[in-house]
Amino acid sequence: MYRGQSGMWSWLLHRVTGVAVLLFLLVHIVDITMLGFGPTIYNNALSVFATPLVRFFSLALIASVLYHSFNGLRILIIDFWPAGAQYQRLFAVLTILLTLAGFISMGYFVLLPVFQGCPGVTCG
Amino acid sequence: MSARSAISTSRAKPTVNANAFEVFSWYFFRVSGVLLLFLVVIHLIFMHVANDVSQTSYQFIVARYNNPFWRVYDLLMLTLALLHGMNGMRVIVVDYVRGKGWRLAWMSFLGIVTLVFWLMGTITIIAFNPNHSTYAAFFGALFHH
Numbered sequence: 001m002y003r004g005q006s007g008m009w010s011w012l013l014h015r016v017t018g019v020a021v022l023l024f025l026l027v028h029i030v031d032i033t034m035l036g037f038g039p040t041i042y043n044n045a046l047s048v049f050a051t052p053l054v055r056f057f058s059l060a061l062i063a064s065v066l067y068h069s070f071n072g073l074r075i076l077i078i079d080f081w082p083a084g085a086q087y088q089r090l091f092a093v094l095t096i097l098l099t100l101a102g103f104i105s106m107g108y109f110v111l112l113p114v115f116q117g118c119p120g121v122t123c124g
Numbered sequence: 125m126s127a128r129s130a131i132s133t134s135r136a137k138p139t140v141n142a143n144a145f146e147v148f149s150w151y152f153f154r155v156s157g158v159l160l161l162f163l164v165v166i167h168l169i170f171m172h173v174a175n176d177v178s179q180t181s182y183q184f185i186v187a188r189y190n191n192p193f194w195r196v197y198d199l200l201m202l203t204l205a206l207l208h209g210m211n212g213m214r215v216i217v218v219d220y221v222r223g224k225g226w227r228l229a230w231m232s233f234l235g236i237v238t239l240v241f242w243l244m245g246t247i248t249i250i251a252f253n254p255n256h257s258t259y260a261a262f263f264g265a266l267f268h269h
Contacts (some may be wrong), residue, residue: 015216022209029202029245036248036258050178058172066162072135076165079154086191109173 006092015069017064024061052114059107066102070095129204148212158206163201186254195249202245 034045066098078084084091097102171180188194217230251258 015212018209018212019216022213025205025209026241029206029241029248032267033193033244033248035252036260037263038257038260041260042182042185047178049180050176056176058177062168062172065168069157069161069165070193072161076154076158106168106173108179113176113178 010074010092011075016076017068017071020038020064021061021068024064032123046117047089050113055110058110059103061105062106062110063099066106067095068097070102099103128203149215151167153208153210156208160201160204160208160258164205178247182254189249189252195252199249202249204240206242206245210234211212 031045031049034042049058074095077091107113136252143258171177175184213234216232221227221230247258
């Protein structure tokens with residue numbers, strides 16, 4: 001009923017992506033704190049995010065945020081719509097499809113400067 | 125069906141033997157989650173699609189934080205995201221840490237991290253002033269004397 005099926009994998013992915021997003025949030029709070037040290041320190045710290053390597057890492061963040069968001073909606077539907085649990089496999093598939101659609105369209109823009117050789121923007 | 129509640133404390137709405145905090149936590153995950161879905165996805169599109177990350181500079185923030193709307197937006201997002209995420213960590217600790225002492229140690233650690241990071245973010249957002257860096261003068265004075 002549960003083990004090895006869509007519900008277990010959704011639960012596991014929700015937990016893993018949740019921890020990943022939280023860890024990034026803590027890093028992100030540290031980097032915005034650099035704002036309080038003035039423009040030089042902030043701009044130096046933030047330039048790291050434009051490097052190709054960190055752009056690839058940010059793809060993992062975007063995928064995690066999108067999966068966690070859409071899977072959260074799936075949980076809400078199953079919790080609050082009495083018939084929701086009957087369609088749990090359909091919702092699990094929809095969650096993956098929506099995540100992929102959002103990930104591909106957003107990832108395209110994140111990596112575009114790298115593939116174009118960074119015209120007009122600094123890639124670090 | 126009850127297998128779900130036996131496996132994770134996070135999923136099934138607590139009913140039997142539930143204390144008021146767990147019920148509040150269950151609703152908080154859902155309400156903050158829906159709000160965060162909009163706040164975070166708009167934030168991601170704004171910072172990674174509409175603008176490139178390389179454009180996020182001090183001057184970019186000066187222009188953005190001229191409008192108090194974005195300070196309120198960021199403050200709301202920071203508070204909800206940190207509480208949602210740290211409450212998730214609390215659920216994970218409840219799931220995997222059995223010993224009373226270890227659980228207390230973990231909960232204290234999570235509480236301190238939540239408070240410290242919330243203060244860091246909140247001070248940064250509220251006190252940001254391009255003419256008067258929050259910490260630069262203070263730490264600058266420490267390093268130069």
